[in-house]
Amino acid sequence: MKICVVGTGYVGLVTGTCFAEKGHTVCCIDIDEERIGKLKKGISPIYEPGLDELIERNQREGRLFFSTKIRDGLEGTQLCFIAVGTPPADDGRADLAQVLAAIDDIGSELSHSCYIVVKSTVPVGTGTLLCKRIKNHLRERGMEKINLEILSNPEFLKEGMAIEDCLHPDRVVVGAASDEARAVMRELYRPFVSEEKIIFMDPASAEITKYAANTMLAARISFMNEIAQLCDKVGADVLSVKKGMASDRRIGEYFLNAGCGYGGSCFPKDVQALCYIGEGQGLDMTMASAVSKVNRKQKELLQIMMRERFGEDMEEIEAAIMGLAFKPHTNDMREAPSITLIRGLLNCGASVRAYDPIAMDEAHRLLPDNVQYAADIESLLAGADCAVIVTEWPQFKEADWEKFGGLMKRKIVFDGRNICDPEKMRALGFEYYCIGRNMRPR
Ligand SMILES: NC(=O)c1ccc[n+]([C@@H]2O[C@H](COP(=O)([O-])OP(=O)(O)OC[C@H]3O[C@@H](n4cnc5c(N)ncnc54)[C@H](O)[C@@H]3O)[C@@H](O)[C@H]2O)c1
Numbered sequence: 001m002k003i004c005v006v007g008t009g010y011v012g013l014v015t016g017t018c019f020a021e022k023g024h025t026v027c028c029i030d031i032d033e034e035r036i037g038k039l040k041k042g043i044s045p046i047y048e049p050g051l052d053e054l055i056e057r058n059q060r061e062g063r064l065f066f067s068t069k070i071r072d073g074l075e076g077t078q079l080c081f082i083a084v085g086t087p088p089a090d091d092g093r094a095d096l097a098q099v100l101a102a103i104d105d106i107g108s109e110l111s112h113s114c115y116i117v118v119k120s121t122v123p124v125g126t127g128t129l130l131c132k133r134i135k136n137h138l139r140e141r142g143m144e145k146i147n148l149e150i151l152s153n154p155e156f157l158k159e160g161m162a163i164e165d166c167l168h169p170d171r172v173v174v175g176a177a178s179d180e181a182r183a184v185m186r187e188l189y190r191p192f193v194s195e196e197k198i199i200f201m202d203p204a205s206a207e208i209t210k211y212a213a214n215t216m217l218a219a220r221i222s223f224m225n226e227i228a229q230l231c232d233k234v235g236a237d238v239l240s241v242k243k244g245m246a247s248d249r250r251i252g253e254y255f256l257n258a259g260c261g262y263g264g265s266c267f268p269k270d271v272q273a274l275c276y277i278g279e280g281q282g283l284d285m286t287m288a289s290a291v292s293k294v295n296r297k298q299k300e301l302l303q304i305m306m307r308e309r310f311g312e313d314m315e316e317i318e319a320a321i322m323g324l325a326f327k328p329h330t331n332d333m334r335e336a337p338s339i340t341l342i343r344g345l346l347n348c349g350a351s352v353r354a355y356d357p358i359a360m361d362e363a364h365r366l367l368p369d370n371v372q373y374a375a376d377i378e379s380l381l382a383g384a385d386c387a388v389i390v391t392e393w394p395q396f397k398e399a400d401w402e403k404f405g406g407l408m409k410r411k412i413v414f415d416g417r418n419i420c421d422p423e424k425m426r427a428l429g430f431e432y433y434c435i436g437r438n439m440r441p442r
């Protein structure tokens with residue numbers, strides 16, 4: 001099948017490459033010339049385990065192409081995916097500017113019938129809006145005979161696991177109105193999943209499914225974060241509580257880890273966007289709003305714990321921040337809890353030193369200039385008053401705290417991801433604080 005993918009961010013680049021990997025011929029389009037230039041040389045603009053090799057091989061074998069010109073992508077294509085960004089606008093709604101620009105570009109060049117598939121996360125009714133918009137373009141160009149259908153095919157991949165999620169999805173959701181469109185999507189995804197895992201529905205339901213799924217996952221995290229705070233108040237252990245809850249099959253074990261809050265380019269914006277959509281329909285969206293509210297507070301928690309511990313001395317401390325990415329195995333720092341923490345600490349007058357295995361370039365771009373950076377864990381911790389774990393990178397989980405404790409000025413650790421064993425840390429002489437496992441009523 002010949003496929004065009006518009007947008008080469010996490011979603012467009014990964015899904016386009018995976019379509020090529022399964023034998024389709026794919027042309028990926030982006031307006032960012034530097035990005036396309038790099039991709040043509042086989043250099044991935046994003047860090048995603050396994051992606052570089054797939055891009056290189058599929059380009060070499062002639063199934064994957066990159067261009068800045070939409071015309072190159074549209075030539076002979078059966079399916080045109082829109083995978084551009086939908087960042088949050090100031091009021092919380094999804095900003096559709098990139099999606100509208102993409103449909104305008106397609107509408108000004110398309111000269112044959114095809115299916116346009118929206119992979120970007122978009123509010124309900126976007127498919128209908130795009131359909132009207134592209135038909136206007138075609139009418140203006142005297143091409144109204146072209147047959148078009150706009151489908152919704154939201155993406156559920158997780159950063160850091162994107163290739164695996166894309167090649168072996170739990171399910172594929174497709175919002176399509178016609179049997180013909182459903183048949184094409186079935187053929188496209190046949191190499192990826194068995195047929196019963198392709199869930200067909202109307203486009204509006206598919207659009208809502210994406211927001212509802214993300215909000216449900218975010219709700220589980222916010223719920224556990226609230227339970228963790230309660231655990232700390234009453235001297236209980238949130239990991240034991242989680243174990244007890246998760247063994248009920250109806251609850252399950254996933255997305256129940258308490259921590260210093262969820263970040264990333266999706267949960268924060270999608271929960272807010274769902275609130276905006278519902279409120280626009282006159283609903284309160286009580287649950288979804290609470291999920292966001294708990295998370296905003298949770299991102300402040302490490303800072304509050306540190307202020308409680310250091311009091312007036314906050315201005316004197318040198319804090320060593322372990323991890324900047326919003327989660328491990330990505331360099332993405334969008335909405336990362338590290339940003340809230342570091343800004344807060346600098347506001348209190350503390351000195352901040354930071355290290356992340358791969359997000360250092362992003363950090364230089366996003367964090368205030370007075371943050372200092374360390375080249376490795378040793379130089380990060382040397383002379384520090386405390387270590388603050390924000391991202392659960394494997395190298396932090398495996399840290400040799402006996403050795404690192406010897407390098408620190410004071411042996412104090414704030415563990416925002418509950419990756420250390422409290423008993424071991426205390427036995428090594430650390431003052432150790434974590435989330436919902438402090439076991440001493442406060
Ligand atoms: N990042 C994720 O893990 C993830 C997962 C599932 C769904 N989503 C959703 O998928 C969409 C894309 O997310 P992302 O993280 O890949 O975005 P991104 O911001 O990383 O990438 C978007 C890309 O689109 C390009 N672009 C913008 N306008 C364009 C145009 N008119 N023509 C061609 N290219 C254009 C940009 O230059 C950029 O490279 C969003 O709606 C997001 O909510 C993201």
Ligand SMILES: O=c1ccn([C@@H]2O[C@H](COP(=O)(O)OP(=O)(O)O[C@H]3O[C@H](CO)[C@@H](O)[C@H](O)[C@H]3O)[C@@H](O)[C@H]2O)c(=O)[nH]1
Pocket residue numbers: 121155156157158159160214217221254255256257258259260261262263264265266267270326327
């Ligand atoms: O038990 C948990 C699980 C996750 N997180 C945090 O939640 C955030 C998001 O994590 P994750 O969901 O793994 O990353 P994303 O790549 O943002 O993926 C989410 O957002 C994507 C974009 O919409 C969806 O496609 C995915 O299905 C959905 O998991 C991160 O800050 C994690 O640290 C927790 O605090 N506790």
